[in-house]
Amino acid sequence: MIFASHVEVSAKKNGFDWEPVMRAIIQIESKGNPAAVNGPYVGVLQISPVLVKECNNILRSTGSTKRYSLSDRFNATKSKEMFVIIQGFYNPLNSIEKAIRLWSGGIRYNVAKTQAYLSKVLRHMSN
Template sequence: MMRILKVVSICFLMILASHIEASAKNDGFNWEPVMDAIIQIESKGNAAAVNGPYVGVLQISPVLVKECNNILKSSGSKKRYSLSDRYSATKSKEMFVIIQSFHNPLNNIEKAIRLWSGGIRYSVSKTQAYLRKVMRQMN
């Protein structure tokens, strides 16, 4: 019985891994307008921007890098991000998509912005001003 449970668990993780990697690579949703607006607000496009523990164009924290790596690890992917990857606009955008693919699989733009501002346990009231800023920047 335990052997069957292990096999089922491994199969589930393999399916999850392929779904997360496929979503992170290209789920058909275009996050560019959202990312571009956030980049303008967070760093004005400066890849060398630093604000305490937040760095790069998307102002990524060490906690977010760790979360991306945990998502990738749970999906079976060998890819990992380092803290220095936050200075790469391309890798920062990849991390954004990984976070959205996992925590916002329905690609809800409002949720994406609030999630980016307030983390996975964001407060609607505390992320309201940030949401308005990003939406204004997108328009």
């Protein structure tokens, strides 16, 4: 279980740094544009309303009073916080592969359907 005070501080959780993964995803999703909109997906990490709701459910379960709004998706720092919250809850072993697949395909991602996205993110990370 994660605690909101830890994820709000930075992209580092338990000594693991999500920043390189997030930088690569941001380049693919929005080229760093915090105002990017693609249907229901917005901001640098192209966050959906469902993901905001899930982050708030996770925070509620930890007893945190912090909540995210839909407009927070346009804030790069808050978007990164939401990424870390999702990873801390659904990817507690900090698997980079799982993190990328989760971001592309959601909680019940399909390995085959997320393979191209995984390859693309890993290429960006190696540049």
